[in-house]
Amino acid sequence: MAGAGPPDFTVSIGYDRRLYEHDISGSIAHARMLAAQGVIPAADADRIVAGLKEIRGEIAAGEFPWRPELEDVHMNIERRLAEKIGDAAGRLHTARSRNDQVALDMRLYAREACARMLGRLHGFREILARAARDHQDAALPGYTHLQRGQPVLLAHHLLAYFEMLGRDAERFEQAALRADSMPLGSGAMAGSPYPLDRRSVAAELGFGRVSANSMDAVSDRDFVVDVLSASAICMMHLSRLGEELVLWSSDEFGFVRLADWCTTGSSMMPQKRNPDCAELTRGRTGRAYGNLVAVLTTLKGLPLTYNRDLQEDKEALFDSVDTLADCLEVCAAMVATMTVDRDAMRAASASGPMLATDYADHLAARGMPFRQAHGIVAAISRDAEGAGRAITDLSLDELRVYSELFDEDVLGLGVDSSIDARDVEGGTARPRVAAAARDALGEAASGLERSAAALGGALAGQVRAARDGLLEMASGLGA
Numbered sequence: 001m002a003g004a005g006p007p008d009f010t011v012s013i014g015y016d017r018r019l020y021e022h023d024i025s026g027s028i029a030h031a032r033m034l035a036a037q038g039v040i041p042a043a044d045a046d047r048i049v050a051g052l053k054e055i056r057g058e059i060a061a062g063e064f065p066w067r068p069e070l071e072d073v074h075m076n077i078e079r080r081l082a083e084k085i086g087d088a089a090g091r092l093h094t095a096r097s098r099n100d101q102v103a104l105d106m107r108l109y110a111r112e113a114c115a116r117m118l119g120r121l122h123g124f125r126e127i128l129a130r131a132a133r134d135h136q137d138a139a140l141p142g143y144t145h146l147q148r149g150q151p152v153l154l155a156h157h158l159l160a161y162f163e164m165l166g167r168d169a170e171r172f173e174q175a176a177l178r179a180d181s182m183p184l185g186s187g188a189m190a191g192s193p194y195p196l197d198r199r200s201v202a203a204e205l206g207f208g209r210v211s212a213n214s215m216d217a218v219s220d221r222d223f224v225v226d227v228l229s230a231s232a233i234c235m236m237h238l239s240r241l242g243e244e245l246v247l248w249s250s251d252e253f254g255f256v257r258l259a260d261w262c263t264t265g266s267s268m269m270p271q272k273r274n275p276d277c278a279e280l281t282r283g284r285t286g287r288a289y290g291n292l293v294a295v296l297t298t299l300k301g302l303p304l305t306y307n308r309d310l311q312e313d314k315e316a317l318f319d320s321v322d323t324l325a326d327c328l329e330v331c332a333a334m335v336a337t338m339t340v341d342r343d344a345m346r347a348a349s350a351s352g353p354m355l356a357t358d359y360a361d362h363l364a365a366r367g368m369p370f371r372q373a374h375g376i377v378a379a380i381s382r383d384a385e386g387a388g389r390a391i392t393d394l395s396l397d398e399l400r401v402y403s404e405l406f407d408e409d410v411l412g413l414g415v416d417s418s419i420d421a422r423d424v425e426g427g428t429a430r431p432r433v434a435a436a437a438r439d440a441l442g443e444a445a446s447g448l449e450r451s452a453a454a455l456g457g458a459l460a461g462q463v464r465a466a467r468d469g470l471l472e473m474a475s476g477l478g479a
């Protein structure tokens with residue numbers, strides 16, 4: 001604790017109280033192990049465990065007397081335990097330091113956060129897969145440079161996000177696995193002179209491993225960076241989706257109507273339906289990036305082992321986890337409840353210039369080198385545009401002025417033929433996308449089970465519960 005000086009500077013209780021359940025679980029496992037190893041009397045361990053359980057109840061009920069002068073969650077709980085059970089409380093900190101204690105709490109928190117994110121990611125993937133299944137025949141323009149490029153299926157577009165979120169899930173699985181290392185027994189940093197059974201503590205707390213190096217265990221926070229990094233990348237994906245929903249729901253595009261719950265009116269302009277939830281998702285991405293850079297910067301150049309700088313990992317981690325959890329929920333619900341205007345999408349994808357590539361492919365299929373075909377169709381497009389016409393308005397005779405290779409098949413080119421022509425693995429042809437949507441539905445379910453199995457134990461249940469919660473929330477909104 002800090003000595004006399006400016007008050008509150010070292011205090012973290014305002015935010016680290018969130019770790020109370022992890023802190024208490026760790027203390028209970030530690031006390032039981034100390035008794036089992038004969039380090040402290042069993043009767044004292046029993047008092048400690050009973051007292052800690054009472055404290056857990058007090059905190060959950062909002063009746064715990066948090067004291068900022070005790071600085072952090074660890075000291076608050078330990079002092080309260082002393083008030084409850086007297087001197088026996090002093091045995092809890094045998095063979096332990098706040099350094100390995102906080103390293104434990106943060107790993108427990110990080111692993112649960114990964115479980116929660118994984119559940120939401122798989123729930124969102126389920127919603128995307130269902131939307132892809134339900135919008136099999138909706139075509140929309142695919143864009144590059146935000147200019148209309150080639151027609152694609154809406155389902156294909158949605159499944160692009162399905163893929164991104166699948167990689168995000170892999171990152172959270174890996175982050176959870178890397179945090180799966182039980183640090184207690186590291187003491188302040190050198191290890192412990194007591195005959196500890198670290199493996200039994202690890203097993204009781206649901207860890208698969210104990211940390212291999214006490215100095216590493218108390219001083220690194222790379223597992224925090226892993227979660228922050230996975231969160232930042234996932235937020236980047238959500239911000240792109242948010243941006244697309246902003247665009248698609250605008251009058252300029254008019255492709256979707258977002259549900260009422262995620263739009264707001266303007267205080268001045270009565271006609272407005274502002275896509276606030278999509279915009280806030282886009283905007284909150286900045287926090288996730290900031291948190292990642294903040295913790296990387298805090299860790300940079302720290303000498304081994306523990307330094308108080310490490311206390312700065314918490315607000316960043318909590319904020320990124322909260323932000324992403326909210327945004328996953330909101331984005332999933334926006335997709336699940338949006339109304340698609342298929343006619344507007346199809347009309348936009350049928351606009352003349354969209355088929356220019358197909359015209360060039362038509363010539364290439366008849367023997368012309370593609371580069372040359374590209375040049376000819378560019379010229380046709382330019383001339384047609386100059387005359388206020390679309391390339392698709394030109395007759396075969398008009399086209400043949402540019403190349404004799406045009407034949408009547410060119411007149412059959414349209415949105416559907418263009419889409420179906422992209423019949424490669426990963427392409428937008430209707431049979432390909434129908435198969436991809438079927439696979440996605442299966443994969444959303446098997447991915448959930450893979451993540452649950454990878455995390456194992458109680459975390460597996462948390463993965464499934466988070467996924468079910470997200471789907472329930474979406475159906476509560478009428479999805």
Ligand code: ARG
Nearest residue numbers: 012072098099102308310311
């Ligand atoms: N509140 C501290 C943190 O978050 C706990 C560890 C304090 N350890 C110490 N030696 N001062 O890092």
